[in-house]
Amino acid sequence: MKRMNINRSTVGFTIIEMIIVLAIASVFLLVIVPSGAKATNNSRIANAIASIKAIQTAAVGWANDNGGVYTGITFARLAQGYLPAQFSATSTNPWGGNYTINVNANDSTMFDISLLSVPSTAAVQLTTAVTKLTEAAPQYAQATSTWSTTMH
Numbered sequence: 001m002k003r004m005n006i007n008r009s010t011v012g013f014t015i016i017e018m019i020i021v022l023a024i025a026s027v028f029l030l031v032i033v034p035s036g037a038k039a040t041n042n043s044r045i046a047n048a049i050a051s052i053k054a055i056q057t058a059a060v061g062w063a064n065d066n067g068g069v070y071t072g073i074t075f076a077r078l079a080q081g082y083l084p085a086q087f088s089a090t091s092t093n094p095w096g097g098n099y100t101i102n103v104n105a106n107d108s109t110m111f112d113i114s115l116l117s118v119p120s121t122a123a124v125q126l127t128t129a130v131t132k133l134t135e136a137a138p139q140y141a142q143a144t145s146t147w148s149t150t151m152h
Contacts (some may be wrong), residue, residue: 044094045125051093052113052130055101056151058082059111070103070111095119097145104150114148123147 013021058078063070076089078101093099097117104110118126123140126147130138138149 041122041125045122045129047094048115048118048122048126049129051087051091051099052149053133054084054087055099055113056133059101059151063109063111069108071108073101073103073111075099075101093118095122110150110152112148112150114146117145118147119145 055075055078059070059073059082061082062073062078066072075091075098079087079089079091091099093115095115095117097115100114100116102112102114104112115126118140120140120142127138127140130149134149134151138147140147
């Protein structure tokens with residue numbers, strides 16, 4: 001009988017080595033992906049806060065030019081010279097929804113800002129950060145994902 005020599009090559013990885021590498025890579029991904037999502041959420045909140053401050057400043061300018069009241073205020077009107085250049089009449093917030101601004105129904109010397117499509121997890125952080133800027137506690141309507149506040 002003829003004996004066959006099987007020449008095992010030492011080039012390459014064994015299956016065990018591949019499994020170990022994949023397990024280590026999986027652990028790294030489990031650590032990195034959630035922190036990346038958190039960073040994205042935090043940057044969206046920071047962007048929204050900066051936008052709310054810009055809208056507030058623009059609205060005060062509008063009121064100063066209109067007898068101290070916010071009657072007739074709209075986002076489209078603010079975009080015509082009161083808001084910074086990155087805003088347009090149809091600007092979207094960091095979560096893809098729109099910003100809206102309206103005169104307060106109870107007091108024409110105050111206005112309401114709303115952000116549509118805000119996830120509930122972001123609404124809590126947004127409320128905490130913006131409470132210092134507002135006249136009334138911000139509110140979140142979970143059914144419509146609308147975050148709103150009243151400002152002066």
